[in-house]
Amino acid sequence: MAARKATDTVALTVRVREELRKRLERESQRNDRSLNNEITTRLENSFAQTERLEEIFGGARNLALFRSLSGTIASIEAQTGRSWNEDSETREEVMLRTLATIKFLSLKTTSKQRALTRTLADKLPLSEAEEIQQIAQIIKSVLLMGGGQP
Known part of the structure; x- marks a missing residue:
């Protein structure tokens, strides 16, 4: 099997509390995105925020x-x-x-x-x-x- 590229999209299974799943679904609908896109965007934003704070400090x-x-x-x-x-x-x-x-x-x-x-x-x-x-x-x-x- 060939090594994955950084740009590859891969399936990832995670377990979350029902309350969090509902919250993510509400936000995905509010933002007019798929649930997957909402989760991915939020994860990417969390890394970007940490990197920005590290830059500031x-x-x-x-x-x-x-x-x-x-x-x-x-x-x-x-x-x-x-x-x-x-x-x-x-x-x-x-x-x-x-x-x-x-x-x-x-x-x-x-x-x-x-x-x-x-x-x-x-x-x-x-x-x-x-x-x-x-x-x-x-x-x-x-x-x-x-x-x-x-």
Whole structure:
């Protein structure tokens, strides 16, 4: 059997929940496409969207970092019940955890160690000394980015 070309169309059998199948059918009718075309278009669009986000964020690693930070922010906002851009204490916690995440990701550790440490870091508050040190680092970074002197 000859090898398939990238442009070949092939049959693919998948199992989906009935609710999803109905949703896809409704959308295919709304978009005046076959069910197969709807599914194919949505799959292709999902890959294109990921590629575009990777381009915007400067690569897959940066995109993963921003997704991680987004999850951290959502977790903090759920804990405080306030939005980071409307509450100074929540914003401060987001800044501290963001810095801690970036520092943590720059360490040479295994993925298992990072996952365990990340879980613990989200549950344990930073010590006062660590908070002060990280706030100082953030202020220094902001001043350096703005051209000021720390």
